[in-house]
Amino acid sequence: MYRILTLNNISIKGLERLPRDEYEIASEFSSPDAILLRSHKLSNDDIASSVKAIGRAGAGTNNIPVGECTQRGIAVFNSPGANANAVKELVISALTLGSRGILPGIAYVDTLADMTDGAAMSKLLEKEKKRFKGRELAGKTLGIVGLGAIGSMIARAALDLGMDVIGYDPALSVDAAWRLPSSVQRMDNIGSLFARADYITLHLPVLDATRGLVNESLLKNCKPDACLLNFAREEIVDTDAVVQALDEGILRQFITDFPSPALIGRDDVILMPHIGASTDEAEENCAVMAADQLRDFLRNGNIRNSVNFPNLQLERSGEVRLAITNRNVPKILNSILGILADAEINIVDMLNKSREDIAYNLIDLGSDVSDELITQIQSLEGVINVRVIA
Numbered sequence: 460m461y462r463i464l465t466l467n468n469i470s471i472k473g474l475e476r477l478p479r480d481e482y483e484i485a486s487e488f489s490s491p492d493a494i495l496l497r498s499h500k501l502s503n504d505d506i507a508s509s510v511k512a513i514g515r516a517g518a519g520t521n522n523i524p525v526g527e528c529t530q531r532g533i534a535v536f537n538s539p540g541a542n543a544n545a546v547k548e549l550v551i552s553a554l555t556l557g558s559r560g561i562l563p564g565i566a567y568v569d570t571l572a573d574m575t576d577g578a579a580m581s582k583l584l585e586k587e588k589k590r591f592k593g594r595e596l597a598g599k600t601l602g603i604v605g606l607g608a609i610g611s612m613i614a615r616a617a618l619d620l621g622m623d624v625i626g627y628d629p630a631l632s633v634d635a636a637w638r639l640p641s642s643v644q645r646m647d648n649i650g651s652l653f654a655r656a657d658y659i660t661l662h663l664p665v666l667d668a669t670r671g672l673v674n675e676s677l678l679k680n681c682k683p684d685a686c687l688l689n690f691a692r693e694e695i696v697d698t699d700a701v702v703q704a705l706d707e708g709i710l711r712q713f714i715t716d717f718p719s720p721a722l723i724g725r726d727d728v729i730l731m732p733h734i735g736a737s738t739d740e741a742e743e744n745c746a747v748m749a750a751d752q753l754r755d756f757l758r759n760g761n762i763r764n765s766v767n768f769p770n771l772q773l774e775r776s777g778e779v780r781l782a783i784t785n786r787n788v789p790k791i792l793n794s795i796l797g798i799l800a801d802a803e804i805n806i807v808d809m810l811n812k813s814r815e816d817i818a819y820n821l822i823d824l825g826s827d828v829s830d831e832l833i834t835q836i837q838s839l840e841g842v843i844n845v846r847v848i849a
């Protein structure tokens with residue numbers, strides 16, 4: 460029986476992928492095998508020594524101490540693309556909110572609640588509506604920073620709205636490049652994107668290299684009247700610099716899914732309570748993907764969509780499988796194979812892959828192994844953990 464600790468509400472559709480005869484699921488456990496969460500902020504001390512894997516039902520993993528997990532041999536998974544459509548739809552709504560007098564218009568109509576004369580109300584609205592005139596998106600330029608799952612979907616939708624789309628992504632994967640419409644013009648640097656776009660939308664992860672990326676000097680490149688959207692992460696944008704750019708008229712508007720006190724109560728800011736992925740569909744997609752990945756890892760040692768372990772899958776064969784994580788240094792695999800050979804245990808199949816500091820091995824054996832042999836492998840210098848999967 461595997462124990463799964465949930466630290467946020469996880470969609471029932473995802474939890475159903477973990478059958479109760481094999482998985483115990485609860486929001487409190489002293490020694491869980493795995494953790495399933497959304498945006499819950501997890502510290503290294505919160506992670507019990509029994510934890511083998513963490514599944515993030517969502518895209519961003521900045522709430523998880525990934526580096527420390529890697530050192531401890533804990534695989535961290537996310538759900539790439541599973542909530543991208545939800546974010547795309549919200550960003551398209553935000554673009555229209557940022558171009559038309561929708562919110563002030565609605566707020567104005569709400570002030571007329573005491574009027575009882577319909578004809579007088581119509582007359583008043585026709586007179587006042589000029590205050591809520593907007594502009595159209597068609598023909599404007601949208602700059603997308605980060606052309607991954609969300610960025611590429613937004614690019615396609617914006618092109619359908621008649622916008623010109625430019626993008627910047629210095630780390631674009633081959634798969635993401637295939638998904639990108641060919642009419643998206645790629646910029647060589649982020650400054651050029653800021654200088655050309657009427658609307659700029661951020662869809663990149665928060666990393667050491669992207670924290671505070673949108674700062675005073677970058678914002679100085681903006682076209683007059685530009686509108687900035689942040690549905691990625693709060694830390695990517697220097698809020699003080701944005702407030703200053705708004706005050707100085709460098710930016711016309713800021714729309715974000717990450718409110719902070721300095722932004723509340725301004726007419727030129729639209730704030731949403733981190734609802735980019737809050738749809739039934741996205742929550743289900745993320746939970747199902749995260750649960751399936753955890754299950755395949757716990758049951759078979761296979762790894763799909765890990766952010767810190769190499770991706771690796773091997774069909775099951777043999778009697779028993781060893782899943783071994785070790786430091787990525789020479790000779791460890793040789794030593795492991797030597798121990799198995801000395802014990803005359805036949806290797807039926809095996810796969811070994813590395814990623815940065817660690818290596819991960821799946822070794823299918825023709826016969827069962829003793830506890831002593833596992834202890835022998837576990838005590839090899841550089842071996843982080845060993846799992847025996849029946």
Ligand SMILES: NC(=O)c1ccc[n+]([C@@H]2O[C@H](COP(=O)([O-])OP(=O)(O)OC[C@H]3O[C@@H](n4cnc5c(N)ncnc54)[C@H](O)[C@@H]3O)[C@@H](O)[C@H]2O)c1
Binds near residue numbers: 609
């Ligand atoms: N508001 C929300 O609820 C919500 C929902 C989902 C995701 N997000 C955030 O959006 C981010 C992107 O999600 P995704 O699913 O598109 O991820 P993704 O991994 O598919 O795409 C991210 C892209 O950003 C690119 N990138 C990395 N560094 C960059 C840089 N310095 N400049 C420009 N691009 C860079 C990567 O190469 C990649 O193509 C997530 O990391 C998460 O923080 C927010």
Ligand SMILES: O=C(O)[C@H](O)COP(=O)(O)O
Binds near residue numbers: 497516518735
């Ligand atoms: O990175 C993500 O996937 C989003 O920020 C969604 O976070 P949530 O699962 O807490 O809504």
